[in-house]
Amino acid sequence: MFDFKREKQAIDQQHAALTQGASTLGVNRRRFLQGLGGLGAVAMLPMPALASRSAPVRKLSLHSINTGEQVTASFWEEGRYLKEGLNTLNRIMRDYRAEEQSEIDPKLYDQLYLLQHRLGKVGEIQIISGYRSPSTNAMLRRTSSGVAKKSYHMKGQAIDLRLPGVPLAQLRQAALNLKVGGVGYYPSSNFVHLDTGPVRSWV
Secondary structure, three states, X not given: OOOHHHHHHHHHHHHHHHHHHHHHOOOOHHHHHHHOOHHXXXXXXXXXXXXXXXXXXXXXXXXXXXXXXXXXXXXXXXXEEOHHHHHXXXXXXXXXXXXXXXXXXXXXXHHHHHHHHHHOOOOEEEEEEOOXXXXXXXXXXXXXXXXXXXXXXXXXXXXEEEOOOOOHHHHHHHHHHXXXXXXXXXXXXXXXXXXXXXXXXEO
16 A cells, blocks of 8 residues: 655655755755756765665656646655656756756656655656646746746746546645645646745635
C-alpha cells in the first residue's frame, strides 16, 4: 500500500537537504545546480537513506494539450533523481510557443506524484501550461488579467493542469491538502495551478 505520509516526509527531507547544500556553498539553488552541470548534480548532494521505501520508483505520465505530445518517464529511483527522466519531462513542459525549454524544479514533479497518489488516480496529467519564457509571459499578461508579472512559470516552478476523470474542485482540494506550494483555482478555464513557491491559495 502506498504510504502517503511517509512519502511526503521523505520528500520534505530530500528538499531540505538540497536547500541546505546550496546554502552552504553560498549560492542559490538554481545557480548551484547549473554550476555543477544541471540536475545531474543532485546526485552529489546528501539524500536520506529512507528516501523512498514506500515508492522506490516515481513515474509520471504527462500529456500536453497544446502540442498533443504524451510521455511517460521515471524521474526518481533508488534514492536519487534520474537526469534522463527529468529531461524527458522537462521537454514536454517547455514553452511550446517560443520552443524554449528550461529546467523544471524537481519538487514540482514530486508534488504531482504525491497529488496523484493522494487522489488514487495514477495516470495521465494534462498540461495546460508549464514553463513560460519571459516573452510568452509578457504576451499572456497583455491578454489576461490572471497572469502574474513574476510568474513561477518563468522559473520552471509551476504547472497549470487537469486530471482526466477527477472533478476540478476535488483536484484543488487534494492540492490544498498537500500543504505545499501555491494552489490556484480557475474553474472558468478548467484548470488548477500548482507551484513550488510559498504555501498559499487563491481563486
